[in-house]
Amino acid sequence: MINRVYFTVCCILSGVILLGAPNSVYATDDENCLMCHKYAGLGRYGKDENQNAKKRVFYVNEEQYKASYHGKLRCKSCHDGVEEIPHTDVEAVNCAKDCHLKDPSTGRDFSHKAIKKDLDFSAHGYKGSRTDEHMEDLPNCKDCHSNKAYQIGMDEQIASMKFIKICLECHESKEWTERFYRHMFYRASTRRSSKEVVALCSKCHADQAMMERHDLDVVVGFKDTFHGKAIVYGDEEVANCLNCHAPYGLGFSPHRVKSSRDDVSPVSPEHKLETCAQQGCHAGAKEEFASKGKVHASLQSAGRQARAGEEVSQAELAFQTWVLNLINLIYKILIVGVVGGLGMHRLLDLYASRRASKMGGHH
Amino acid sequence: MSHHGKKQRTFLRLTVSQRIQHVILFTSTGLLILTGFMLLGERWAIDLFGSAGNTIFYWRGVVHRIAGVAVTLVCLYHMVYVVVSEEGRSWLRDMLPRLKDGVDAGQNVSFMLGFRKARPKMDRFTYMEKLEYFSVYFGMFIVILTGTMMWTEWLWPKFYLDVADALHLGEATLAALAIIVGHIFTVHYNPHVYPMNKAFIDGQISEEIMLEEHPLWLDRLEAEEATATAAATEKDVEKRDDA
Amino acid sequence: MHDHGNIHPVKRLLIDFLMGGVFLLLAAFALWLIWLTFFRGIYDTGFSNTALDQTEMERIALGVGVGNEHFHNLDAAVRAGAESPSLCLKCHGNYPHSKAPDVRAFLNAHAYFTACEVCHIRPAEEDQITYKWLDNKTGQELLTLEGKPGNYGGMIVPFRMENGVSRRLDESADKTFIEEYLELRATFNADQQAEAKVRIHKEISTKPIFCNECHDKDGILDFAKLKYSPVVVNRLESGEVVTMITKYKKFYLPTMFDPDARFRDRQRRREAE
Numbered sequence: 001m002i003n004r005v006y007f008t009v010c011c012i013l014s015g016v017i018l019l020g021a022p023n024s025v026y027a028t029d030d031e032n033c034l035m036c037h038k039y040a041g042l043g044r045y046g047k048d049e050n051q052n053a054k055k056r057v058f059y060v061n062e063e064q065y066k067a068s069y070h071g072k073l074r075c076k077s078c079h080d081g082v083e084e085i086p087h088t089d090v091e092a093v094n095c096a097k098d099c100h101l102k103d104p105s106t107g108r109d110f111s112h113k114a115i116k117k118d119l120d121f122s123a124h125g126y127k128g129s130r131t132d133e134h135m136e137d138l139p140n141c142k143d144c145h146s147n148k149a150y151q152i153g154m155d156e157q158i159a160s161m162k163f164i165k166i167c168l169e170c171h172e173s174k175e176w177t178e179r180f181y182r183h184m185f186y187r188a189s190t191r192r193s194s195k196e197v198v199a200l201c202s203k204c205h206a207d208q209a210m211m212e213r214h215d216l217d218v219v220v221g222f223k224d225t226f227h228g229k230a231i232v233y234g235d236e237e238v239a240n241c242l243n244c245h246a247p248y249g250l251g252f253s254p255h256r257v258k259s260s261r262d263d264v265s266p267v268s269p270e271h272k273l274e275t276c277a278q279q280g281c282h283a284g285a286k287e288e289f290a291s292k293g294k295v296h297a298s299l300q301s302a303g304r305q306a307r308a309g310e311e312v313s314q315a316e317l318a319f320q321t322w323v324l325n326l327i328n329l330i331y332k333i334l335i336v337g338v339v340g341g342l343g344m345h346r347l348l349d350l351y352a353s354r355r356a357s358k359m360g361g362h363h
Numbered sequence: 364m365s366h367h368g369k370k371q372r373t374f375l376r377l378t379v380s381q382r383i384q385h386v387i388l389f390t391s392t393g394l395l396i397l398t399g400f401m402l403l404g405e406r407w408a409i410d411l412f413g414s415a416g417n418t419i420f421y422w423r424g425v426v427h428r429i430a431g432v433a434v435t436l437v438c439l440y441h442m443v444y445v446v447v448s449e450e451g452r453s454w455l456r457d458m459l460p461r462l463k464d465g466v467d468a469g470q471n472v473s474f475m476l477g478f479r480k481a482r483p484k485m486d487r488f489t490y491m492e493k494l495e496y497f498s499v500y501f502g503m504f505i506v507i508l509t510g511t512m513m514w515t516e517w518l519w520p521k522f523y524l525d526v527a528d529a530l531h532l533g534e535a536t537l538a539a540l541a542i543i544v545g546h547i548f549t550v551h552y553n554p555h556v557y558p559m560n561k562a563f564i565d566g567q568i569s570e571e572i573m574l575e576e577h578p579l580w581l582d583r584l585e586a587e588e589a590t591a592t593a594a595a596t597e598k599d600v601e602k603r604d605d606a
Numbered sequence: 607m608h609d610h611g612n613i614h615p616v617k618r619l620l621i622d623f624l625m626g627g628v629f630l631l632l633a634a635f636a637l638w639l640i641w642l643t644f645f646r647g648i649y650d651t652g653f654s655n656t657a658l659d660q661t662e663m664e665r666i667a668l669g670v671g672v673g674n675e676h677f678h679n680l681d682a683a684v685r686a687g688a689e690s691p692s693l694c695l696k697c698h699g700n701y702p703h704s705k706a707p708d709v710r711a712f713l714n715a716h717a718y719f720t721a722c723e724v725c726h727i728r729p730a731e732e733d734q735i736t737y738k739w740l741d742n743k744t745g746q747e748l749l750t751l752e753g754k755p756g757n758y759g760g761m762i763v764p765f766r767m768e769n770g771v772s773r774r775l776d777e778s779a780d781k782t783f784i785e786e787y788l789e790l791r792a793t794f795n796a797d798q799q800a801e802a803k804v805r806i807h808k809e810i811s812t813k814p815i816f817c818n819e820c821h822d823k824d825g826i827l828d829f830a831k832l833k834y835s836p837v838v839v840n841r842l843e844s845g846e847v848v849t850m851i852t853k854y855k856k857f858y859l860p861t862m863f864d865p866d867a868r869f870r871d872r873q874r875r876r877e878a879e
Contacts, residue, residue: 035846039756040683041718044701044711055701058711061681068679085850086708146675229402232409233420285517293521320522324529331533335540335643338498342545345472345491352475353554403642536643543636551625558625 033075033082034062067149072179073101095141116141118255123262130259134213137204144200144254150182152189160185194231194240198222201241221297228296239281244295249278267295293320374584376568378450385563387437388499391430395506396539398427403532431510438503457487457580460497464490487580495545498538505534683757692776693784694722709817719756721763721776728811729826735775736765737827751833762832780806821848 036042037060048054065071076082077100081089096116103110121128124139152160160181167177192200204210205219212218222228222241230238246252250266258265266275272290276282282289294317377385401423412419445455468490470483488496509527512519519527550560555572562568573581613621676684695702695717702722703713716725729735739748739760748760764775778784787794787802794802820827821842829839841847 032846036712036715038754039715039718040754041756042711042715044714045699045704057676057680057684059680059684060678061683064679064681086711088708142677146677146679148679226402230420232406232416233412233423234414234416235420236417282517288520289517291520292523293525295521320525324525327526327529327533331537332643334533335537335640338537339540339544342541346544346548348472348475350554352477355477400639536639540636540639543632547632552629558621 031075034060038062064149065147068147069150069183070147071149073099077101112141115255118253122255122257123259124257128258129214131214137210137213139204143203150179150186152182152185156185156189193234194236194238195234197240197242198228198231219296221294225296243278244275247275247278250275292316372570373567374570374573374581375566376562377566379566380444380448380450381454382563382566384437384441384444387433391433391437392538392542394426394430395434396535396542398423398430399535400539428514431507431514434503435507438507458493458496460493464493482575484578485576485580486583487577489576491545491549495541498541502534502538505530506538509534683754692722693778693781696788698722712817715756719758719761721761723764723775723809724762724827725815726810727764727775728813728815733766736772737762737832738765739763739832748833762827775809778806778809818848 037058040059042059043055043057045053046056060075070078078093078095078097080091080094080097081087083089096111096113098109098111098113101110102108119125119141123129126135126138129135129138160178164174164177164181167181168174171177202219205216208218223232227238227240231240242254242257244267245260245265246254246257247266250271252258252266260267262268263270265271269291273285273287276290277285401420409416441451444451446452463486467483467485470479471490473479474482509531512527513524513531516524550556550563551558553560555575568577570581701710701714702717703710706713724737727735739751739758740746740763741748741760743759748758751758753759761776765772766775767773773779783802784806787806791799791802815826819825823843825843829842830836834842
């Protein structure tokens with residue numbers, strides 16, 4: 001849905017820009033990359049890291065790009081090489097390189113290096129990951145991020161018209177000022193929706209084959225929780241994956257997510273209570289609340305080893321599952337018995353009154 | 364029947380208090396079922412709400428809790444009512460299961476199957492009505508208890524909440540189906556009451572249905588009436604004598 | 607039944623409609639509850655990742671599923687290309703060119719707005735092939751080219767005069783055979799398949815038209831007739847496109863295209879520091 005809305009917005013936006021724009025908009029691409037990359041059909045098949053066919057689209061929509069987070073950067077700022085046609089000399093983009101953009105907070109070259117380092121040491125990084133195998137499964141920047149356009153609401157856009165006039169009293173460049181405003185506003189107001197977060201994490205954590213390769217449980221039960229159901233409706237108050245597994249409030253970030261088996265993890269037995277009680281969610285939660293049970297059921301990977309210090313033992317988990325299944329079974333039997341009985345009784349009654357009225361003729 | 368040209372006698376089946384209790388019970392139960400099962404809705408249906416989904420979800424919770432409180436209060440009130448008030452006591456007395464109910468059930472089933480010529484004569488509450496009535500006690504006990512647990516979720520271990528959830532849902536499903544199949548279809552879609560048994564509105568039951576469904580109660584009421592009349596006559600006589 | 611004697615028939619009809627509707631609703635709800643409890647499983651409001659059910663190609667082309675977007679956020683143009691494939695693309699895929707590593711992406715870019723037969727049916731000496739832009743939706747000839755380069759909502763389609771009738775070459779006379787073949791191909795053996803393929807491709811020239819046969823003065827395509835503006839015609843026939851084509855084998859990009867070489871040099875020096 002959000003995707004569809006987003007695309008509609010982009011289409012309208014690009015339409016507006018296109019209609020109003022003279023041909024000269026293309027001239028601002030001083031590397032002339034768009035001479036070829038403006039063609040929507042530019043692309044070919046390649047191979048992904050698992051040697052599967054992968055469609056590679058080389059098309060770039062100029063208007064969308066200019067409106068995007070990186071819209072001020074030239075293509076070659078990220079795409080190193082590109083001296084030859086065809087571009088056989090191009091390396092994969094390294095998001096952690098030093099940009100030739102000054103970070104206004106330090107005056108030095110801006111870089112995603114620090115955040116990439118965080119990621120590397122997190123459960124998702126090659127240094128923080130428990131195993132050294134199947135490193136190709138680990139997410140890279142692009143698995144979660146794309147170069148979206150700053151989208152701010154209509155109200156904020158209208159407000160910006162007034163506000164930017166004030167900025168322009170001192171700041172000369174209108175383009176820069178607008179971009180700065182949009183950036184600040186976007187970062188301050190917009191997060192990925194909970195629905196998107198769950199879908200994003202599910203991309204890997206609901207993939208049974210991948211989880212088994214890494215001796216991880218397949219998350220299948222989140223959708224069954226109250227949190228999951230609220231999120232389906234679009235509720236943003238309840239916890240999504242990140243609110244418990246990487247809460248900013250407790251010093252984590254999605255880039256510094258830790259394995260739930262790690263002692264420092266916010267969902268480890270020691271920190272669970274604090275995590276549940278954060279932001280007043282389950283304020284006043286007792287020790288018991290955060291214990292003796294799984295927040296979301298998981299499908300255990302085959303041959304999974306019991307873990308030392310695991311909060312809910314395998315036997316306990318099996319017992320809990322047994323109890324819950326038993327309750328479901330009892331109610332199924334009750335429903336068949338009671339509702340079936342009532343239905344039969346009703347039908348019999350109808351049959352009897354029909355027979356009676358037939359026999360009695362005029363009743 | 365009007366075409367008999369004779370005004371039909373009616374009897375009081377439900378008192379005003381009982382009718383009010385019933386209205387509160389069925390509106391809140393309806394709302395509870397609706398707002399509760401919204402949590403299990405199909406994804407495509409939920410997606411139809413679009414961006415309004417969040418607001419709908421919020422009100423879903425609010426309505427569910429308000430209706431839950433209403434149903435709890437009416438249940439508590441009813442339990443006091445059947446002990447304290449005279450009409451409540453008579454209600455409970457007539458509602459208590461007896462051996463005859465079992466016999467009635469057997470005989471009624473064999474009538475419906477065509478093995479008996481007539482239905483068994485039943486009193487104020489038939490065995491089905493008694494079953495329905497006490498099922499509500501059982502069901503309400505479970506959903507109110509587990510609902511309260513889930514409302515005070517921070518006090519309980521996660522596993523207890525899982526159990527509460529499973530019980531709440533199971534009981535709700537059972538109750539919803541039983542109400543539709545056992546109650547609504549009987550009081551609305553039964554040919555001789557269609558489109559509805561008006562007793563829940565005006566509290567009245569016709570002599571015809573009395574004869575058909577509650578002949579023993581009719582006898583009882585008539586006997587009471589006769590005794591009352593006799594007593595009144597006697598009093599009149601005594602008064603006259605005194606004078 | 608007994609009480610209906612003195613009810614107005616219209617009122618009774620309304621009551622029946624209402625009660626009937628409510629009955630259906632209740633019955634549907636009851637059936638849903640039963641299905642939910644015994645068949646669906648209690649919990650199914652979930653996040654089935656739709657992306658997992660789709661091929662990589664569709665996912666990326668359509669941008670389906672969170673986290674599957676192209677980094678540069680594709681627009682509707684790419685989707686449109688993937689959503690309405692021609693008959694050829696049913697077998698050859700959205701990106702049909704893969705054999706020549708150095709030009710395949712360019713060829714695929716052309717396939718977006720050029721019918722396959724434009725390059726894959728070579729006009730013989732005697733026959734005359736004309737080329738027209740046809741609207742993708744209406745099939746009518748485009749009178750002007752509006753939109754973004756290559757994305758005018760139409761395709762260049764070849765026509766050939768046959769027995770006094772102008773025939774669209776991208777619409778195979780054998781269409782029904784091809785569609786049947788596509789359906790039944792799994793049941794054919796290798797020889798039968800080869801035979802069918804020969805028949806399907808009988809109009810296709812063994813040697814396709816190469817870039818410079820069109821991108822040249824007096825090339826096969828008359829760009830002016832194809833409604834391109836004189837500036838664009840010049841670019842297509844002799845400008846940057848041709849320069850690139852003639853040099854692509856060992857072609858160093860920037861200096862030739864760059865309007866401001868000095869700026870670039872400065873940039874390079876900075877990068878080297």
